Amino acid sequence: MxxxxxxxxxxxxxxxxxxxxxxxxxxxxxxxxxxxxxxxxxxxxxxxxxxxxxxxxxxxxxxxxxxxxxxxxxxxxxxxxxxxxxxxxxxxxxxxxxxxxxxxMTDLSYEKVHLVHSYEEAAEVSARLGSRVFLTTGSRNLERFVKAAPLSACTLIARVLPTADVIALCEELGLTPAQIIAMQGPFSREMNRAMYEKYGAEVIVTKNSGTIGGTDEKFRAAEDLGLPVVVIDRPVLxxxxxxxxxxxxxxxxxxxxxxx
Missing domain, CATH: 3.40.50.720 (NAD(P)-binding Rossmann-like Domain)
Incomplete structure (x- = not known):
């Protein structure tokens, strides 16, 4: 087997x-x-x-x-x-x-990509780039961003899976309904762009999850709007x-x- x-x-x-x-x-x-x-x-x-x-x-x-x-x-x-x-x-x-x-992996040639190597570094860099931080990294490490000192004065928007346990986690972490986008991806370039605009995103945080993970479309939408993208690099094993x-x-x- x-x-x-x-x-x-x-x-x-x-x-x-x-x-x-x-x-x-x-x-x-x-x-x-x-x-x-x-x-x-x-x-x-x-x-x-x-x-x-x-x-x-x-x-x-x-x-x-x-x-x-x-x-x-x-x-x-x-x-x-x-x-x-x-x-x-x-x-x-x-x-x-x-x-x-x-x-x-997704090509990182977009000039406003900021490559980082940890969630902590992602929080620090994001805080320098904007006050409305759009998180597309899932729910498993959401607490790291919510409790990160550099982001304490920022507004976080978390895009997560629409399951009961994930929504409960967001609420436990103190996120309001206005900060939670509960939808299943991956999303098209147009859908990403519409979300960035609706929530007033100033910086996007993502992982390099490749085309199948929707990273390419996140980049294209960010480039359309001239938004910086913080990318947490893949671990190497x-x-x-x-x-x-x-x-x-x-x-x-x-x-x-x-x-x-």
Missing amino acids: IFTAAGTQDGREIVRRLCAAGHDVAASVVSSYGEQLLAAQKGSIGRLIINDTPLDEDGLRIFFKEHGIHVFVDATHPYAVNVSRNAMTACAAAGIPYIRYERD SYPNLAHTFEEVEQFVDALNHAL
Whole structure:
């Protein structure tokens, strides 16, 4: 059975392809919404089981033994470094081949891009660039911005997923309805531009999540309005095997299956 860390659109597509090719897949997600999206893959040729319980390094090793995992496909978000580190360590300990699917990055040639390497640096730079900060980095690190001293005098606008737990988190952090945009992306250039204008954005904060994550359209909309964009750079890890296309993942898996 193939373990696929599938908390992204990329991951769901990899699961779909593997199941369609007849492989048995154990897909892991971190939210009930992700589970709902993956459940639609059931009914393919290959068997699919879905795990929605967070697994640390020890949990992964136990799961590998219980389900006969023989290969690990890491298609987590580019910024989910802790998950990737745990997976690589667990796979090395269990002797299970690991491959990372890495989506392409967005070109950063826009002249008003400010590349930073941490959430703290993003807060500092954003505060210097404008007083109305439009956050498109999701909810997981929202608290870092809300509690960042440099942003204390700024108005934050948070664009987040429209789920009950995320909205509750925003409210717990003291954000008002006027500061919360609860919508599922990715968004078009026109939609981004309309939101920036409506909320009076003076600076945009994002991650380099690539085209599939909607980063290109965020940049284009910002450029239309001449807005600065603070980009939190991707973490760099040393992966034992790396793929940049779905086909490369399939070839890796097929080669291992033929070797068994």
